[in-house]
Amino acid sequence: MNWDQLLSLKRFGDTHKRLRNEQNETRLGFEVDYDRVIFSAAFRSLQDKTQVIPLSKTDFVHTRLTHSLEVSVVGRSLGRIAGEKLLKKHTFLSETHGYKFGDFGAIVAAASLAHDIGNPPFGHSGEKAIGEFFAHGEGKKYQSVLSQKEVQDIIDFEGNANGFKLLTESREGVMGGLRLSYATLGAFMKYPKESLPKKPTTHISDKKFGFFQSEKKFFKEVAEELGLICTRGGSDLSYSRHPLTYLVEAADDICYTIIDFEDGINLGLISEEYALEYLIKLVKDTINTAKYNSLTIMSDRLSYLRALAINTLISDAVSIFLENEEAILKGDFAVSLLDRSHYKAQIEDIIQLSVNQIYCSPGVIEKEIAGYKIISDILEVYTRALVRQKEGKSTNYDKLLIETLPHAYRNTEGTYYSILLNACCYVASLSDSAAVHIHNKISGRQL
Numbered sequence: 001m002n003w004d005q006l007l008s009l010k011r012f013g014d015t016h017k018r019l020r021n022e023q024n025e026t027r028l029g030f031e032v033d034y035d036r037v038i039f040s041a042a043f044r045s046l047q048d049k050t051q052v053i054p055l056s057k058t059d060f061v062h063t064r065l066t067h068s069l070e071v072s073v074v075g076r077s078l079g080r081i082a083g084e085k086l087l088k089k090h091t092f093l094s095e096t097h098g099y100k101f102g103d104f105g106a107i108v109a110a111a112s113l114a115h116d117i118g119n120p121p122f123g124h125s126g127e128k129a130i131g132e133f134f135a136h137g138e139g140k141k142y143q144s145v146l147s148q149k150e151v152q153d154i155i156d157f158e159g160n161a162n163g164f165k166l167l168t169e170s171r172e173g174v175m176g177g178l179r180l181s182y183a184t185l186g187a188f189m190k191y192p193k194e195s196l197p198k199k200p201t202t203h204i205s206d207k208k209f210g211f212f213q214s215e216k217k218f219f220k221e222v223a224e225e226l227g228l229i230c231t232r233g234g235s236d237l238s239y240s241r242h243p244l245t246y247l248v249e250a251a252d253d254i255c256y257t258i259i260d261f262e263d264g265i266n267l268g269l270i271s272e273e274y275a276l277e278y279l280i281k282l283v284k285d286t287i288n289t290a291k292y293n294s295l296t297i298m299s300d301r302l303s304y305l306r307a308l309a310i311n312t313l314i315s316d317a318v319s320i321f322l323e324n325e326e327a328i329l330k331g332d333f334a335v336s337l338l339d340r341s342h343y344k345a346q347i348e349d350i351i352q353l354s355v356n357q358i359y360c361s362p363g364v365i366e367k368e369i370a371g372y373k374i375i376s377d378i379l380e381v382y383t384r385a386l387v388r389q390k391e392g393k394s395t396n397y398d399k400l401l402i403e404t405l406p407h408a409y410r411n412t413e414g415t416y417y418s419i420l421l422n423a424c425c426y427v428a429s430l431s432d433s434a435a436v437h438i439h440n441k442i443s444g445r446q447l
Contacts, residue, residue: 001329003090004097005227006242007107007183012168012176012218021098030106033184034072037114040178042166043068046116048431050123051260061263064116067255074310075112075251080105081318082247086325104244110180111187111248118163120428121435122371129375130157130424138380142387145416152195153212153417154424160190161212162428168218171408186226186242189219190249193231193238200232203334204249205241212421229331240331243321250317250337257338258309261350264358265302272298278353279305282346283312316341374439375427381442383423386412390419401442 009018009029023029037043046065062070083104086093093099120126133139135155143151153161167185168177180188191210200206211219216237223230223239232238261278264270279302280287286308295301317337324340327333338347358364382405385398390412394402402410409426412419430438 001227001229001240001243001331003086003093005225006186006244007093007097007099007103008181008186008225010182010225011179012170013179019097020103023098028103028106029181030103030110030184033110033178033180034106034113036178036180037110037117037167040117040166042117042429043114045429045431046119048433049116049119049121050126050432051256051263061267062259064119067259068113068116070259071115071251071255072109072113074254074314075248076105076109077314078105078247078251078318078321079108079244081314082321085318085322107181107183107187108244108247108251110184111244112251114163114167114180114184114188115190115248115252116159116163118161118166118428119159120157120162120375121430121432122368122375124159125368125371126375126428127157127159129372130379130427131155132372133376133379134420137376139383139420142383142416142420146420147213147417149194149196149213150417150421152198154420156195156198156209157424157428158191158195158209159428160208160210161195161215162425164189164211164219165215165425168215182222182225183242183244185222186228187244187248189222189239189242190245192219192223192228192241194236197236200238201334204336204339205231206238214418214421231331241328243325243328246321246328246333246337247317250313250321253336253338254310254313254317257347257350257354258306258313260358261354262302262306264354267358269357269361270353272302275353276301276305278346278350279309282343282350283308286312313338313341313343313347316343371432371435374435377439377442378427378430378435379423382426383420386419386423387416390416404438 007020009020009023018029046068047063049064051062051064051067080101083101086104087099087101120130122129131154134142166177167180167188170176189210191205191208193206193209194211194213194216195209220237226242228242229240230238231240261270261275265272265275283305292301292304295304320337320340321328324333338344341347381401385394385401388394388398389402405426409422
């Protein structure tokens with residue numbers, strides 16, 4: 001892969017090539033991507049979507065929105081630091097094309113900001129709830145009218161694929177979705193493959209899938225424009241990752257490792273003294289002991305260690321990225337950057353403690369169980385209503401239900417696949433509170 005091609009400013013519908021050295025520095029194309037994501041309705045809905053703690057009533061626990069904002073800040077730093085080094089190595093990028101290190105930061109920041117935009121309510125259990133409705137629940141009956149890959153799209157419903165759909169899907173009057181630059185879309189594409197074959201290799205890019213069948217054609221267009229390496233031929237589409245995707249992934253990994261841990265401390269799920277010991281192990285090589293000991297308030301100590309831990313992991317991730325640039329450009333780097341971290345043992349200790357004390361805490365599990373029921377019930381009534389309308393068998397109740405859907409999700413003139421996928425995407429678009437509210441309505445518990 002080549003950096004000048006990977007940094008493409010092209011957008012959906014362009015009829016001429018966008019050149020970096022012709023860009024307006026006050027309104028740079030990659031920075032426009034960030035603006036378009038942050039002002040989108042899908043991004044705003046993240047303010048009421050679970051990061052770790054579903055339906056939390058506290059004001060200090062992260063939502064998908066605060067998490068995404070923090071990931072974008074970390075991603076910007078990763079991109080800028082790496083970009084500065086890359087431009088010194090590949091001087092033609094700046095001398096011939098006019099690229100600057102801030103371009104790398106802007107691309108990674110925009111892709112990081114959008115990285116969770118397609119996630120359903122109730123955290124990762126929301127993805128599983130949608131999939132299980134079609135794999136084992138009432139939705140299983142629809143599998144007979146779908147192709148094998150269409151079935152896989154919905155039984156393994158993937159927030160990353162839904163995110164790509166949200167960012168790029170054309171609708172009446174709005175062609176190309178947010179019309180982000182192909183460089184930003186490439187950096188966003190964490191798993192550049194379709195849903196089948198499932199986990200064909202142990203390469204990190206094959207872990208999940210990154211687009212639904214409905215976006216296959218445009219996904220291929222973006223990948224080919226960027227010069228991503230085709231890794232699977234025939235009817236099974238798969239590409240190597242855009243190199244900057246590794247930095248987006250690292251930004252997310254850094255934030256959820258440190259910030260989820262901090263949420264657990266704030267919720268009292270992890271003792272403060274115990275938690276500080278874990279963080280000190282991570283930053284022991286860079287900590288200013290005198291400064292740390294001068295902090296008498298526990299929250300100040302935690303803030304200092306958090307900042308130091310994030311900076312430590314940023315430096316480490318950039319070093320690993322640059323050391324493995326050649327393998328990454330060849331598509332041969334098969335793990336995440338933090339899997340090669342010098343602090344891997346400390347990171348794994350923190351994650352394991354988070355799993356035991358936060359993710360598996362009774363409160364989280366109880367709310368995830370409720371989320372499964374809520375999502376399953378909503379999908380059941382809406383898929384039934386939409387399919388009956390397509391088949392000309394609508395009841396009055398079905399018609400009333402469809403009237404409550406946003407116009408973008410009401411169309412039943414398409415294929416069964418498009419109707420069912422739209423139902424999934426509708427549920428995925430809901431915030432936690434909206435899902436609860438709709439469930440109460442359809443259950444007759446709220447007028």
